[in-house]
Amino acid sequence: MNKFDLNKLIRPNVLEMLPYSSARDEFEGEASVFLDANENSLGSSIEGEYNRYPDPRQTPLRNEFAKLKGIKPEQIFFGNGSDEAIDLLFRAFCEPKKDRALIFPPTYGMYKVQANINETPVDEINLNPDFTLPIDKIEQVINPNVKLMFICSPNNPTGNLIAKDKIIRIIENFRGLVIVDEAYIDFAPSDASMISEIENYPNLVVLQTFSKAWGLAGLRLGMAFAQKELIDTLCKIKYPYNVNQLTQDAVLQAVLNPTLKNEMVATILEQRTQLIAALNIIDAVKYIYPTDANFVLAQIKNATEIYKKLIAKGIVVRNRSNVALCNDCLRITIGTAAENKALINELTVLTK
Ligand SMILES: Cc1ncc(COP(=O)(O)O)c(C=O)c1O
Missing domain, CATH: 3.90.1150.10 (Aspartate Aminotransferase, domain 1)
Incomplete structure (x- = not known):
């Protein structure tokens, strides 16, 4: 593949904009008096300490989870469910009405919904009747404006894994981003995940979630794994406090003890x-x-x-x-x- 330049894929407005700088971004370190974020310094109106804004970078959780996954903390984006990551990928990379997304029905419905919200035209190529990836067809018909390609593995609603060698062949030959949604990966053999490949491919994004195997759908935490530059782009446009304190605390406990x-x-x-x-x-x-x-x-x-x-x-x-x-x-x-x-x-x- 030619040298990959992420900046050429990012929407120009996203590339040029300055992100919101929160109180928590502007001061990091030890202090005893916090009068910088217009919070309620007296405390919370319920039991527990929720009067402070949560850590926008989810640092303790990110560090622990990176250890568990064997990747670097800066290769993880945490969102309000993996649905947030899907939404941000459209907003960061697809110029409405111009850039396109490619999906392989039958598959998870939110890819198309998020594309529609963002006015991103969607190309659809059905999986083969045995639900494998129609790799030759993809290579023949892919539109040059396709920026995002969604491969769900194990696929929802069919349940099957998509062969890794086919996914890698696509990643190596496609100039856009390949998003491999692994929401159900914990129920598959342990070597099935593509997460170890993010090191090798700057155009690979792997999605996972705490909603399935971890039994934490109600807390809303999903993640995207990719190289740092791409993760930085998602963090640049996310809501500053997109993962609430309760979720950060509770999921950290789960990650510390996954038994x-x-x-x-x-x-x-x-x-x-x-x-x-x-x-x-x-x-x-x-x-x-x-x-x-x-x-x-x-x-x-x-x-x-x-x-x-x-x-x-x-x-x-x-x-x-x-x-x-x-x-x-x-x-x-x-x-x-x-x-x-x-x-x-x-x-x-x-x-x-
Ligand atoms: C393939 C797939 N991806 C993502 C999700 C959504 O995950 P989350 O709860 O993290 O938003 C689902 C939920 O059913 C799913 O089936």
């Missing part, structure tokens, strides 16, 4: 195997796609009807029947043993 997370992942993987075995016994289940995520995509006879009947029984799965290549498919999150049993019992009765 429970690892145990939950192991249990979910066991439950996944059992759920797949139980689904396979049901006649109406025509096919269960291989999965490396905390959900399975199952093709079921009369899926929409079954979906509605399950709701009537108080069980909600995701109907993906109207999504490209997912005719008659339900996406089922792996639940607790009792929840999975309840689902199987109802499905067995409803499909008799």
Whole structure:
């Protein structure tokens, strides 16, 4: 690849602008009297100390998480969910109505929504019928204005990992950014992540989240991993205090002790195997796609009807029947043993 110049990809207004400089940016160090940010110096109106603005750089959390991931702290962006990182990528790199994004349906819906909000035209190339990446097609038809390409691995809603060698071939031949969304990576084999490749490729962004394996969806913390220059660009345009104090404190505790997370992942993987075995016994289940995520995509006879009947029984799965290549498919999150049993019992009765 030619020498990569990130500055050529960044929108000119973003490149030229000065970021907001917060009180916490302008003073770093030890002091005993803080009268610089118009906070309430008396304290908080609830129990706990929330009267001070949170650290805009999330320093303790960033340092600990970098150790856990084996990367440098400056290669991490933390956002209000990985959805914030997706949004900022559009705002930093896509000139509205001009630059384009490329997605591979069926895939996570927010890429297109964020593109639409930003008036970024979206090109779509369906995955192959077995949900692998249509690599030759991509290389033949890619529009020169494509700046962002989103590859979801393991993919939502299909559950499969996308082969690393194919992703690397794309990264090496594409002049824009390749964003690999690894929201479900903790449920895949341990060598599946692309995170170790950020060192090698300045146009690679890896997204992960605390919403899935870590069980912290309610706290809203997601991240982007990339080389420092790219992370600096996202930090330049983020809201100064985008990750609140409660989230920073709570997630730091989780990162310092990931045992429970690892145990939950192991249990979910066991439950996944059992759920797949139980689904396979049901006649109406025509096919269960291989999965490396905390959900399975199952093709079921009369899926929409079954979906509605399950709701009537108080069980909600995701109907993906109207999504490209997912005719008659339900996406089922792996639940607790009792929840999975309840689902199987109802499905067995409803499909008799
Ligand atoms: C592929 C994928 N990426 C990102 C997200 C959003 O993650 P977060 O909760 O960190 O915004 C989801 C949520 O379902 C997802 O499926």
